[in-house]
Amino acid sequence: MMSAHPVIDSSIRARIQRTxxxxxxxxxxxxxxxxxSRIRQLDLGEILFHEGEEARAFYFLxxxxxxLITLGAGGREKIVEIIQVDDLFAEAVAFLGGRYxxxxxxxxxxxxxxxxxAPFMATLQGHQELMPQxxxxxxxxxxxxxxxxxxxxxESANQRVASYLLDLCPAGGExxxxxxxxxxxxxxxxxxxxxxxxxxxxGRLRKAGLLRVDKRSLHIPDPxxxxxxxxxx
Amino acid sequence: MMSAHPVIDSSIRARIQRTxxxxxxxxxxxxxxxxxSRIRQLDLGEILFHEGEEARAFYFLxxxxxxLITLGAGGREKIVEIIQVDDLFAEAVAFLGGRYxxxxxxxxxxxxxxxxxAPFMATLQGHQELMPQxxxxxxxxxxxxxxxxxxxxxESANQRVASYLLDLCPAGGExxxxxxxxxxxxxxxxxxxxxxxxxxxxGRLRKAGLLRVDKRSLHIPDPxxxxxxxxxx
DNA sequence: GCAATTTCTTGATCGAGATCAAGCCGCATC
DNA sequence: GATGCGGCTTGATCTCGATCAAGAAATTGC
Numbered sequence: 001m002m003s004a005h006p007v008i009d010s011s012i013r014a015r016i017q018r019t020x021x022x023x024x025x026x027x028x029x030x031x032x033x034x035x036x037s038r039i040r041q042l043d044l045g046e047i048l049f050h051e052g053e054e055a056r057a058f059y060f061l062x063x064x065x066x067x068l069i070t071l072g073a074g075g076r077e078k079i080v081e082i083i084q085v086d087d088l089f090a091e092a093v094a095f096l097g098g099r100y101x102x103x104x105x106x107x108x109x110x111x112x113x114x115x116x117x118a119p120f121m122a123t124l125q126g127h128q129e130l131m132p133q134x135x136x137x138x139x140x141x142x143x144x145x146x147x148x149x150x151x152x153x154x155e156s157a158n159q160r161v162a163s164y165l166l167d168l169c170p171a172g173g174e175x176x177x178x179x180x181x182x183x184x185x186x187x188x189x190x191x192x193x194x195x196x197x198x199x200x201x202x203g204r205l206r207k208a209g210l211l212r213v214d215k216r217s218l219h220i221p222d223p224x225x226x227x228x229x230x231x232x233x
Numbered sequence: 234m235m236s237a238h239p240v241i242d243s244s245i246r247a248r249i250q251r252t253x254x255x256x257x258x259x260x261x262x263x264x265x266x267x268x269x270s271r272i273r274q275l276d277l278g279e280i281l282f283h284e285g286e287e288a289r290a291f292y293f294l295x296x297x298x299x300x301l302i303t304l305g306a307g308g309r310e311k312i313v314e315i316i317q318v319d320d321l322f323a324e325a326v327a328f329l330g331g332r333y334x335x336x337x338x339x340x341x342x343x344x345x346x347x348x349x350x351a352p353f354m355a356t357l358q359g360h361q362e363l364m365p366q367x368x369x370x371x372x373x374x375x376x377x378x379x380x381x382x383x384x385x386x387x388e389s390a391n392q393r394v395a396s397y398l399l400d401l402c403p404a405g406g407e408x409x410x411x412x413x414x415x416x417x418x419x420x421x422x423x424x425x426x427x428x429x430x431x432x433x434x435x436g437r438l439r440k441a442g443l444l445r446v447d448k449r450s451l452h453i454p455d456p457x458x459x460x461x462x463x464x465x466x
Numbered sequence: 467g468c469a470a471t472t473t474c475t476t477g478a479t480c481g482a483g484a485t486c487a488a489g490c491c492g493c494a495t496c
Numbered sequence: 497g498a499t500g501c502g503g504c505t506t507g508a509t510c511t512c513g514a515t516c517a518a519g520a521a522a523t524t525g526c
Contacts, residue, residue: 070379070382070383070386070387072383072386072387072388073392076387077387078382078383078386080382092372095369095371096372096375096376097372097376101376101379128361128362128364129361131361131364131368132364134368135328135364135367136328138371138372138375139328139330139371141375142329142334142371143329143330143334145375145378145379145382146303146313146335146378148382149303149311149313149381149385150303150311152385153305153311153385153425154303154305154311155306159306192386231306
């Protein structure tokens with residue numbers, strides 16, 4: 001990658017502005033903010049920010065994959081969320097006392113847009129009509145975490161895997177084809193499981209005829225049946 | 234309890250206004266909001282609102298204890314938070330799509346002030362300078378949940394109990410006397426443990442000389458030592 | 467193409483915490 | 497003081513998922 005100054009071109013601009021957080025921003029304010037932003041390339045495994053580090057910016061994922069991770073005693077780590085392309089992340093940190101509450105590491109070679117908090121917050125203060133969007137964003141994260149808490153504390157490995165797969169399914173009817181968003185070990189960590197257990201659950205589902213696995217793509221012949229199986233696990 | 238119309242008197246007003254959420258409110262707006270609020274008595278075990286129910290109001294706990302609970306398959310339940318006297322709760326629900334994400338049940342006979350969302354939100358929209366307080370509140374909840382997630386997914390029963398007890402300790406030095414905020418079974422549920430396991434951990438701590446237990450009051454001769462014990466569990 | 471590394475699967479064992487089952491203590495009511 | 501009940505403790509067993517240990521399959525490098 002030798003483009004010395006990767007540029008935020010209009011197609012990237014459009015992708016960022018499509019996020020709910022920015023959809024209500026005026027052209028001028030948005031352009032001024034991106035003026036102060038820059039593109040960063042991340043190698044596989046590279047750490048974008050550490051837990052507890054002073055937070056100066058939030059990010060938009062252009063390509064690749066970023067994992068948000070909390071660290072426990074003895075190197076233990078739990079993936080809180082696997083960020084996908086075209087997602088904003090860490091924007092809620094603006095109001096969280098200036099420190100990142102989790103670590104962000106690239107799960108693949110990745111590209112992000114780094115958007116500094118200072119001008120973002122300044123614009124927000126000058127345009128309080130933009131705050132409801134921010135509140136909505138924080139609320140979504142709250143919802144997500146409450147759901148996670150429920151899954152972690154009250155569901156078995158079988159149920160967690162099944163719920164996760166069902167969440168990946170498009171809403172509609174039957175015979176869905178889905179694709180895991182990351183390598184299986186990362187998905188396992190996201191679910192609070194070891195790779196071994198994750199593999200075994202997938203095996204169980206395969207033997208029960210509820211799932212066909214090929215590499216990272218999964219075929220679910222009957223999501224309803226999967227739901228029932230989860231409920232009775 | 235035969236006071237037919239329990240009244241929100243000035244001492245109660247003062248208690249509510251001391252919360253960060255309302256400290257910046259004008260006298261007039263605040264008085265108008267309380268005009269539309271009312272006091273409710275709850276029996277032990279009474280459910281204030283259900284998970285998924287349409288959210289019309291949030292609450293301030295005057296007396297007693299309220300537990301926020303998520304329900305899992307098969308009657309399993311996890312206490313997300315034990316609300317204490319003088320706490321606001323469910324206020325974040327205002328931005329959460331109109332449904333309560335958890336259930337609230339009285340852990341003791343309790344008294345709450347029920348504050349309806351409609352006038353609250355109307356005032357907020359008319360006075361956007363009050364929104365930063367709301368953002369700060371949501372951020373605190375986010376922080377809390379991220380911490381909970383870490384505890385649940387990466388710590389042993391020993392560590393969870395120890396962290397919890399240390400959180401209850403006043404900041405300072407040594408030989409602390411603390412009091413459990415609820416009956417032990419509720420604390421256990423809050424920690425994602427069975428009462429039996431909680432009791433056993435307390436027993437372990439007692440035998441290790443790190444804790445003296447008397448009913449609900451606990452004496453911790455050396456918090457530092459407790460911290461060390463947790464880290465090496 | 468073949469070796470080397472990484473990813474995934476499968477099997478055997480282990481352990482923390484849940485569950486099941488008594489028993490104990492404090493406290494109320496009569 | 498007996499009786500009953502709720503809250504807590506203690507003990508025995510069971511279960512799920514982690515851990516340890518190989519091996520198979522896919523990817524990468526030369």
